[in-house]
Amino acid sequence: MSVYNRDVFQRGFGTFPLRGDILANAVRDALEIGYRAFDTAQWYGNEAELGAVLAESAVPRDALLITTKVHPENMDAQDFLPSVERSLRDLDVDIIDVLLLHWPPGDGPVEPSLELLQEAHRLGYARHVGVSNYTTAMMQTALSVMDNPIAVNQVEFHPLINQEKLLAASAETGIPLSSYCSIARGEIFKYPRLAEVGERHQKTAAQVALRWILQKGVTMNTMSTRVENMRANFEIMDFELSAEEMRQIDSLTAANYRISNADVVPYAPTWD
Numbered sequence: 366m367s368v369y370n371r372d373v374f375q376r377g378f379g380t381f382p383l384r385g386d387i388l389a390n391a392v393r394d395a396l397e398i399g400y401r402a403f404d405t406a407q408w409y410g411n412e413a414e415l416g417a418v419l420a421e422s423a424v425p426r427d428a429l430l431i432t433t434k435v436h437p438e439n440m441d442a443q444d445f446l447p448s449v450e451r452s453l454r455d456l457d458v459d460i461i462d463v464l465l466l467h468w469p470p471g472d473g474p475v476e477p478s479l480e481l482l483q484e485a486h487r488l489g490y491a492r493h494v495g496v497s498n499y500t501t502a503m504m505q506t507a508l509s510v511m512d513n514p515i516a517v518n519q520v521e522f523h524p525l526i527n528q529e530k531l532l533a534a535s536a537e538t539g540i541p542l543s544s545y546c547s548i549a550r551g552e553i554f555k556y557p558r559l560a561e562v563g564e565r566h567q568k569t570a571a572q573v574a575l576r577w578i579l580q581k582g583v584t585m586n587t588m589s590t591r592v593e594n595m596r597a598n599f600e601i602m603d604f605e606l607s608a609e610e611m612r613q614i615d616s617l618t619a620a621n622y623r624i625s626n627a628d629v630v631p632y633a634p635t636w637d
Contacts, residue, residue, distance in 0.1 A: 406434035
């Protein structure tokens with residue numbers, strides 16, 4: 366059973382690039398709205414701040430799902446486990462719910478970091494482990510290397526990028542996908558079809574895009590500091606897109622709009 370099997374965990378709250386009071390206020394609002402899955406990373410520099418806000422909340426720890434990711438610069442044998450130990454301290458938890466490798470080493474071999482991830486799991490540092498930004502070939506390699514289940518491959522996924530190859534690899538390997546940049550940092554609003562579909566359901570274009578992601582079988586992470594947007598991003602379980610509406614939105618993937626590429630992140634692999 367997937368770690369994301371609960372509806373409330375399928376809609377995660379992302380914390381990049383939030384810091385300080387802005388982060389604290391956003392997380393408090395997210396908790397009040399009903400978010401229970403929170404996504405951070407060593408790279409974001411906000412693990413301790415997130416941990417402090419969650420610790421002060423009245424929401425029980427076992428009702429939360431906290432995901433963090435190991436920075437690519439910490440993926441050598443000397444730094445990996447100490448970095449995870451710092452994440453545990455910063456998040457103020459005894460165990461990380463989901464621990465991911467944030468990026469692969471470009472197109473280099475992924476086996477060494479996967480073996481370190483597996484060691485972190487064996488030591489009890491994480492309940493579940495997974496990867497992020499893995500290609501289809503890397504997913505196959507991870508399946509062959511890892512002894513325990515791979516909880517997720519967190520990837521850029523939205524209606525403006527064609528990720529059918531990754532979806533096929535997910536079905537083949539049993540590694541679930543989860544999205545980041547779920548509304549393409551606002552780029553989706555340039556495409557009126559999403560708003561047109563939304564009118565039929567009394568939903569916004571963003572809600573339609575997020576519902577499309579869920580109906581693709583992909584869980585998601587969204588981030589906003591505006592309460593009305595945070596609530597709208599969460600309230601997408603009360604409608605369903607028809608097969609025809611799904612096909613209409615599928616056609617937008619031809620835009621091939623990718624945010625995370627080698628120009629932005631030096632660790633990015635050659636994408637499928």
